[in-house]
Amino acid sequence: MQLTTLLRDSASATHQLLAAWGDVPLLLMQEVDWSRGPLVIIGADDLMMWPLLPPGTLLQLDPGKRTIVDGAWSEFERPVYLIEYNGRFQCCHAQRHGDSLRLISHAESPRQAITSVPFKQVRVRGQLTPIFRPLATRDSAAGRQTRGRVDY
Numbered sequence: 001m002q003l004t005t006l007l008r009d010s011a012s013a014t015h016q017l018l019a020a021w022g023d024v025p026l027l028l029m030q031e032v033d034w035s036r037g038p039l040v041i042i043g044a045d046d047l048m049m050w051p052l053l054p055p056g057t058l059l060q061l062d063p064g065k066r067t068i069v070d071g072a073w074s075e076f077e078r079p080v081y082l083i084e085y086n087g088r089f090q091c092c093h094a095q096r097h098g099d100s101l102r103l104i105s106h107a108e109s110p111r112q113a114i115t116s117v118p119f120k121q122v123r124v125r126g127q128l129t130p131i132f133r134p135l136a137t138r139d140s141a142a143g144r145q146t147r148g149r150v151d152y
Contacts, residue, residue, distance in 0.1 A: 016044060032060065032131060033060075036060060036062060037060055037061040037062050037063050037064075037126065038060070038061050038063075039058060039059065039060055039061070039131070040058075040059045040060070040061050040082055040089075040091070040128060041056065041057070041058050041059070042054070042055050042056060042057045042059070042091055043055060044056070046091060047109055047110055047111050048090060048091060048092050048103075048105040048106070048109055048111045049080065049091055049092060049105065049106045049109065050106060050108070050109050050110070050111075051106070051108055051109075052075070052076075052106045052108075053080065053091065053106075053130060053133065054133065054134060055134075056134040057130060057132065057133045057134065058130070058131045058132040058133075059080075059091070059128040059129060059130050059131060060128070060129050060131055061082055061125060061126045061127075061128055062126050062127045062128075062129065063125060063126040064126065065079075065126055065127035066124045066125070066126055066127075067124075068081065068094045068095065068096045068101070068124065070095065070096070075106075075107070078093050079093070079094075079127050080092065080093060080127065080128045081093070081094045081124055081125070081126070081127055081128065082124075082125040082126055082127075082128055083101070083103060083122055083123070083124055083125065084122070084123040084124075084125055085103070085117050085121060085122050085123075086121070089125070090103050091128060092104055092105060093105075093106075094124070096119065097116070099118065099119055099120070100116045100117060100118055100119055101116070101117055101118075101119045101122050101124075102114050102115070102116050103115045103116075103117060
């Protein structure tokens with residue numbers, strides 16, 4: 001009974017998650033190596049990696065890759081990590097800087113470019129690999145853009 005109520009309520013997280021997954025081709029899901037790690041979906045309000053990884057993007061977490069790797073990266077090669085900080089998850093680039101960790105958004109994102117957080121208060125959950133990226137259309141969450149930078 002409760003599940004039916006959640007599915008009918010368009011504001012519920014369950015409804016929104018299933019609606020986002022509705023665009024994922026089932027044949028694509030057969031190619032996922034489920035033993036590699038769990039799936040992560042970028043939330044509707046998470047614009048940290050927009051437009052490279054828009055809301056609704058489905059990624060696979062590799063929990064075995066928790067070390068932040070430094071290096072010179074192109075925009076498309078730089079590793080993306082799932083970072084837990086203050087009870088929230090961030091999908092972002094990261095860079096270790098002494099006793100802090102820099103959470104770095106995509107250059108075109110309307111979010112703050114770099115946020116420094118204490119490394120001891122952060123949990124690096126692993127590195128992310130994109131599986132499915134929704135097409136940006138005018139009315140989709142993936143196509144939504146906010147003018148100017150927004151701080152958290």
